[in-house]
Amino acid sequence: MSDCAAHLARLRETAPLVQHITNHVAMNLAANVLLALGASPAMVHAKEEVEEFAALTDALCINIGTLSAPWVESMQLAAKTARHVGTPWVFDPVAVGATAFRRETAARLLELKPTAIRGNASEIIALAAQGSAGRGVDSTDSVEAAEQAAIALANRTGGVVAVTGPVDFVTDGKRQAKVANGHALMPRVTALGCAQSGVVAAFLADTEDNFEATLAALVSYAIAGEIAAQRAQGPGSFAVAFLDTLYRLDGQQIDTYLRLEMSDEI
Numbered sequence: 329m330s331d332c333a334a335h336l337a338r339l340r341e342t343a344p345l346v347q348h349i350t351n352h353v354a355m356n357l358a359a360n361v362l363l364a365l366g367a368s369p370a371m372v373h374a375k376e377e378v379e380e381f382a383a384l385t386d387a388l389c390i391n392i393g394t395l396s397a398p399w400v401e402s403m404q405l406a407a408k409t410a411r412h413v414g415t416p417w418v419f420d421p422v423a424v425g426a427t428a429f430r431r432e433t434a435a436r437l438l439e440l441k442p443t444a445i446r447g448n449a450s451e452i453i454a455l456a457a458q459g460s461a462g463r464g465v466d467s468t469d470s471v472e473a474a475e476q477a478a479i480a481l482a483n484r485t486g487g488v489v490a491v492t493g494p495v496d497f498v499t500d501g502k503r504q505a506k507v508a509n510g511h512a513l514m515p516r517v518t519a520l521g522c523a524q525s526g527v528v529a530a531f532l533a534d535t536e537d538n539f540e541a542t543l544a545a546l547v548s549y550a551i552a553g554e555i556a557a558q559r560a561q562g563p564g565s566f567a568v569a570f571l572d573t574l575y576r577l578d579g580q581q582i583d584t585y586l587r588l589e590m591s592d593e594i
């Protein structure tokens with residue numbers, strides 16, 4: 329069994345509780361994706377309860393997709409608690425280059441050292457303050473163009489950074505890898521990237537190696553997308569097939585489909 333398959337098996341055995349403070353578009357899909365995979369999602373964002381919940385969850389995912397002022401406070405409180413108690417937390421900087429509100433919120437969250445950051449190329453370039461705005465929530469940059477930004481961010485935060493797209497790039501500042509799986513239907517379903525950030529959080533629960541766990545999350549996700557696309561007619565049936573495929577995904581499929589490009593140490 330490959331390392332990726334072992335991480336997936338561990339996730340299913342432990343069924344980690346994953347708190348989400350995510351956007352209105354992603355909530356339902358992210359919860360269904362996590363349930364299909366075998367984790368336990370909870371969308372908990374009120375400032376009155378986020379700290380209490382963050383102290384008991386196995387992992388936390390924070391996503392700024394549909395940002396508003398009360399949520400910014402909740403995000404800060406939850407990330408601070410996660411950091412304090414040593415719970416892994418993932419940051420998804422949706423459309424961070426688009427507005428000053430997003431840039432300022434993201435900068436404050438970065439200070440709380442996310443265990444992992446997952447975004448598309450334009451988001452990672454903007455977050456590293458290298459200038460791209462993207463086009464709303466969609467990327468206008470190639471994953472390759474974001475590699476140096478990802479390495480710089482990983483070094484700055486001490487965490488893992490994943491740039492996702494046609495080929496995913498992941499680094500912890502020392503190691504790097506590329507995942508060449510996936511399917512072009514995946515960006516045609518809204519919030520599939522947001523749900524993927526929740527999946528990264530689920531894989532980060534209870535692991536010794538954050539880089540390997542993030543890599544396993546990206547691999548599982550992309551391979552499920554690739555298999556699901558074989559029986560999809562378009563984005564609608566793809567979304568349904570994707571949930572079914574995540575539910576059934578096994579180590580043998582991972583080993584059969586895996587197209588991993590392990591790069592040298594940086």
Ligand SMILES: Nc1ncnc2c1ncn2[C@@H]1O[C@H](COP(=O)(O)OP(=O)(O)OP(=O)(O)O)[C@@H](O)[C@H]1O
Pocket residue numbers: 422447448465466467491492493494495496509510511512513514515517518519520521522523524546549550553
């Ligand atoms: N063109 C593509 N070909 C193959 N796989 C893709 C492609 N685009 C995306 N994917 C897959 O979808 C995953 C997440 O996609 P993406 O980077 O598009 O997220 P995103 O832009 O944050 O999405 P969203 O904001 O809609 O949630 C990738 O990790 C990859 O597995």
Ligand SMILES: Cc1ncsc1CCO
Pocket residue numbers: 351353354393394422465518519520522
């Ligand atoms: C479409 C959209 N708008 C804000 S968040 C979101 C989900 C994809 O990022």
Ligand SMILES: [Mg+2]
Pocket residue numbers: 422447448465521522
């Ligand atoms: Mg996104």
